[in-house]
Amino acid sequence: DQELDAELTENETTIHEFILEGFPAIQHLGNIFFLMHLLAYLASVTGNMVIIIITWADHHLQTPMYILLSTFSFSECCLITTVIPKLLSIFLSGRQTISFTSCFTQAFSFLFLGSIIFFLMAVMSFDQYLAICKPLHYPAIMNLRVSFLLVFFCNALSFIFILGLVLKVSQLSFCGPNVISHFFCDLGSLIHLSCSDTGSVEMYVSSLLYFNIVVTIVRLPSARERQKAFSTCSSHLTVLSLMYGSCVFIYVKPKQTNRVDSNREAALVNTVVTPLLNPVIYTLRNKLVHQALRDALSRVRLQKQNFRR
Template sequence: MEINMEVRNETTIQEFILEGFPAIQYLGNIFFLMHLLAYLASITGNMVIIIITWADHRLQTPMYILLSTFSFSECCFITTVIPKLLSIFLSGRQTISFTSCLTQAFSFLFFGSIIFFLMAVMSLDRYLAICKPLHYPAVMNLRVSFLLAFFCNALSFILITGLVLKVSQLSFCGPNVISHFFCDLGFLIHLSCSDTGSVEIYVLFLALLVILISLILTIIAYSNIVVTIVRLPSAKERQKAFSTCSSHLIVLSLMYGSCVFIYVKPKQTNRLDSNREAALVNTVVTPLLNPVIYTLRNKQVHQALRDALSRVRLQKQSFGGPQQALDFLEDNSRKRRKSCLP
């Protein structure tokens, strides 16, 4: 037994190899450009939401505070995965150290859990606003929205930290090839030469807690919203509301479907290769669609964007150059002199 322990300690893995997508490695430059554009578009869309929310006082409401927090979490979520994937496509360097692998896995699950909790909270916020409009101002305010966002972050940190600590205590003797484009804990557990039964149960428990509970809350909230919408007297209002709900449900089905497929399984060894495609949808496609579906189709956001662009244009017209600045100041001075005349 002592000899086995010594051999195990001598062969402890210090780095892993991310296999990525071996079938399309010869198209690395093309996929690098595609994923880079998708990454930049997603970051830009979410940053626009954050900036507009905090710059326009009309959007500083509980719903938009939660949406801006959601957008920030989305930016962090995709940043934990996409830059490493881009480096694999561009340079072909697929190795990652054990510490970096655990850090990436923690960040991915941490921000992913925040996103799921926020989606549930946002669904409840919309339920109160649509189904209980008279009680909404008394229940939801800026202080409550900040507390809910903090609670989502704190709960995610506690749950994911416990999981990563349990995985870090496992032994890895080889092989060291991860059949994925990032360090997913399911693959790490599969590569361990320790007894992983308790860790797999813990992973299943967290998946059920984070994904299914938030999904159940979302379904209950939107079910009540749909019932309320059906009772609206105007057919135009019903059609508009159903169109918005259908867009939300598309994104929800993409995110929840891919995550349930990946994590809510008793055995992580089943169909590991097919997880890559589901994870790609979860980390690239869905974050790209979320800014458009959740906020950029919103009329209030459109109006805030138009007002911001109008202010920028006015400033450029007023101070576009030295001569324009002098003309602007002279016109103002002339107007002030005329206002002082009797």
């Protein structure tokens, strides 16, 4: 019996690496999609880095609203960096293998940073609501100290929730197929590969997702005040719709195998499309950011002229 138990235990731990399926239908166009995603990645990082640099370089933008926005941009840069480089390697060289440890590290990083972004969206919604609907109370409620504390709590809550979730999934048995039907280590796909009972884990995933959604919705303006705030908050609501719509589509039923291709396409919204649009959405109608950019460009031109002299 002991030998049989040892043999079963050994069989359950034979998987030491996974294979990321990527997008097999378009793999023959790998070079083209590599270039497209590389340009999108560079544009996303550049746009978000501009927001971060401008916020910390211009003292006019060192307010709670822009501190939260720069933290959001930094988290977006980190989020896409956990996923896009591996996707690029799949398109360019066809390297689809990833070790067990690297897979769960990527899953943790992606969900941790994604959860931070979700919490930040809730805080940013509340901040905009206060600024628009409670302008007299805003200075007494929101200041730099409060904004830094909120950022800290967003990180702490995300770490606690996601670490527990990833540890729970990593302790499942993986004794069957090792092909992940995705372009990164998504927990939903990993749960589907497990040969353990995953009912409690799926409930944990769904509960966490619903908790994030409820927190964000509660922080949005009330129906009576939404019309007053809509013109200013429309860009923020656009980002919310993109992010939460795609996440609900992917994670509400993680074991639904007939939606694998659609899940991969929906995941591209959060990993490619949204990070690319965010810098444009949040700065397109922002006069303070426009002025800060003009001032920065003026200083650069002035320094060049002084250098030539």
